[in-house]
Amino acid sequence: MSNALPKKNVDHSFNQISNFELFQQLFQALNGQDLNALYTIKENNSLHQLVGLCRTESCYLELNLALQLVQEFNRRYLSEGLQRTTFFNDPNDVKRFLLAELSQRRRERFIALFLDNQHRLIQRRVLFKGTINAAQVYPREVVRAAIDLNAAAVIFAHNHPSGIAEPSDADRRITDRLINALSLIDIRVLDHFVVGDSEVISFAERGWV
Incomplete structure (x- = not known):
């Protein structure tokens, strides 16, 4: 597995990267260039499997927290769209x-x-x-x-x-x-x-x- 990370799209839509590459980018954002912990992960894992690793492996605690924050942000953002004026x-x-x-x-x-x-x-x-x-x-x-x-x-x-x-x-x-x-x-x-x-x-x- 290459240590090089894929470059993000200019519009940050990430449409052209795989689940694993998306996971890599989030991991890198929190952990800098230290990708050693990723070597045990298979690239063909689904996002649900990758998120499951974060919940069970101690080395991914910061990433798990970040994922929970992203999920909560998404929930609140969508909730605002369903307020009384909608x-x-x-x-x-x-x-x-x-x-x-x-x-x-x-x-x-x-x-x-x-x-x-x-x-x-x-x-x-x-x-x-x-x-x-x-x-x-x-x-x-x-x-x-x-x-x-x-x-x-x-x-x-x-x-x-x-x-x-x-x-x-x-x-x-x-x-x-x-x-x-x-x-x-x-x-x-x-x-x-x-x-x-x-x-x-x-x-x-x-x-x-």
């Missing part, structure tokens, strides 16, 4: 935010985006936290939160810590229960998103909402 007309905006918010988490989280009658964000709220493969969802608590916030509509989302976004039968059943419970107080469920490592699946796009 209309929820583009599901791709919501997907990008949810990937930053929920992907790579080791425990399941169930969140709701409560909206007003113009479909502007009132509040994002983590309603339930679970284990590595499940979170108990109670429709009564969801209804109570929606009433407290005077919401007119809601978008649900939860992550699959397995990294696989495909909705389960249980996901579909709880979504139907939530739709039925909220319809009694004239609150519409616009969508339910399931978030994996790199994919977000929309119930609405599949005709399930």
